[in-house]
Amino acid sequence: MSGLMEFLAMGGRGAYVWSAFAISLLALALEGRSVMSRNARARRDAIARAAAERVS
Amino acid sequence: MAWTSLASPPRFHAVAGRLVAPLWIAALLLGVAGLVVGLGVAPSDAVQGEAYRILFVHVPAAWMSMLVYVAMAAWAAIGWAFNARMASMLARALAPTGALFTALALWTGACWGRPTWGAWWVWDARLTSELLLLLLYLGFIALVESIPDPRRADASGALLAIVGVVNVPVIYFSVVWWNTLHQGASLTLTAAPRLGASMLAALGLMTLAFWAHAIAAVLARARAIVIEREGSQPWAAAVLEGRA
Numbered sequence: 001m002s003g004l005m006e007f008l009a010m011g012g013r014g015a016y017v018w019s020a021f022a023i024s025l026l027a028l029a030l031e032g033r034s035v036m037s038r039n040a041r042a043r044r045d046a047i048a049r050a051a052a053e054r055v056s
Numbered sequence: 057m058a059w060t061s062l063a064s065p066p067r068f069h070a071v072a073g074r075l076v077a078p079l080w081i082a083a084l085l086l087g088v089a090g091l092v093v094g095l096g097v098a099p100s101d102a103v104q105g106e107a108y109r110i111l112f113v114h115v116p117a118a119w120m121s122m123l124v125y126v127a128m129a130a131w132a133a134i135g136w137a138f139n140a141r142m143a144s145m146l147a148r149a150l151a152p153t154g155a156l157f158t159a160l161a162l163w164t165g166a167c168w169g170r171p172t173w174g175a176w177w178v179w180d181a182r183l184t185s186e187l188l189l190l191l192l193y194l195g196f197i198a199l200v201e202s203i204p205d206p207r208r209a210d211a212s213g214a215l216l217a218i219v220g221v222v223n224v225p226v227i228y229f230s231v232v233w234w235n236t237l238h239q240g241a242s243l244t245l246t247a248a249p250r251l252g253a254s255m256l257a258a259l260g261l262m263t264l265a266f267w268a269h270a271i272a273a274v275l276a277r278a279r280a281i282v283i284e285r286e287g288s289q290p291w292a293a294a295v296l297e298g299r300a
Contacts, residue, residue: 007095011106013171020110020167021095024117024160025087028269031156032080035276042280046287047296053288 063142065282066291072275079272083265090261098254107171112258114164115242116266117157121189122224124154124270128196129217136214144210145285147217148200149278153270155193161186173237181230182238185223192220206285 010017062068094112101108128150135144165183166176177183196213203209231240242250249256286292 010109011100013105013107016107016167016171017109020113020164021091023163024113027156027160028266031153031273032269032276035273035280038280039276039283042283042287043296046283046292049287050293050296 063140065142065145065286066295068142069279069282069292069295072279076272076276076279079268079275083268083272086261086265086268090258090265093254093261094258098258099252104172107168110164110168111242111255112262114161114168115259116263117164118161118186119263120266120270121154121158121161121186122227124150124157125189125193125217125224126221128154129214129221132210132214132217136211141206141210141285142282144206144214145281146274146278147210147213149274149281151193151197151200152277153273155190155197157266157270158186158190158193162190178237180237181234182227182236185227185230188223189220189227192216192223196220 008014008018062071090112094109098109098112100106128147131143131150132147134140135142135147162183165186169178170176196216199216200209200213203212230236231238243259251259283292283296287296
């Protein structure tokens with residue numbers, strides 16, 4: 001337990017080290033999620049447009 | 057397959073679609089390995105203690121911020137000069153990823169600067185030129201999104217991207233040309249590395265992870281842009297409805 005606390009404390013610099021890593025990894029994960037949902041939305045919109053054109 | 061065939065949006069859409077998932081998986085595996093080595097295996101630094109570990113995200117993000125800008129400017133220039141629409145779409149797809157890496161380089165730099173310099177920010181040549189890079193990315197995105205005609209938007213964006221590329225060597229050489237608080241390069245092509253083997257391994261793994269993430273994100277975004285622009289074309293309708 002003390003080993004884990006020591007690791008998390010990062011020699012008294014834990015707040016800086018973990019903030020840098022956490023924000024970076026979160027931002028990259030969110031970018032991945034956002035581009036995949038943009039892809040899905042683009043596909044949905046294009047299919048809906050094609051269907052609407054066929055009806056009209 | 058000739059690589060020039062990728063200039064065709066249908067061909068690009070198909071090839072990029074096959075690459076995105078393996079690249080995300082590679083980014084995840086390399087990132088996990090880099091974190092394990094960087095946070096668990098690499099030793100403390102003799103001068104900076106544990107705070108130096110921020111280097112494992114800061115340096116790859118800073119490298120990617122410059123590389124992505126050069127790639128964006130090159131594709132934008134090719135799209136403008138040869139009227140190649142796929143190249144312009146790639147330039148647009150690169151900009152948000154480049155802006156994100158630049159913001160992360162600035163953020164992780166601030167997290168590193170506070171414990172080592174005693175300040176989150178200083179108007180140092182390296183930091184200021186990196187901030188200018190972020191403004192160039194944001195300016196490019198705002199410009200191309202604000203012009204409704206895609207061809208005019210691509211041409212205007214290309215001009216800004218090409219002019220802004222002059223900032224990249226300024227960022228890279230700023231620590232050589234001026235007396236900066238920011239340290240010099242830890243790795244160069246002409247000198248032996250000043251990092252230990254496990255530190256180099258962690259940096260290499262994180263850099264590869266960032267590369268894989270950047271390529272996956274850009275290809276996925278470019279596929280979305282292709283569909284947004286060309287969704288009404290017969291090839292797109294066939295692909296989307298599973299007829300091709």
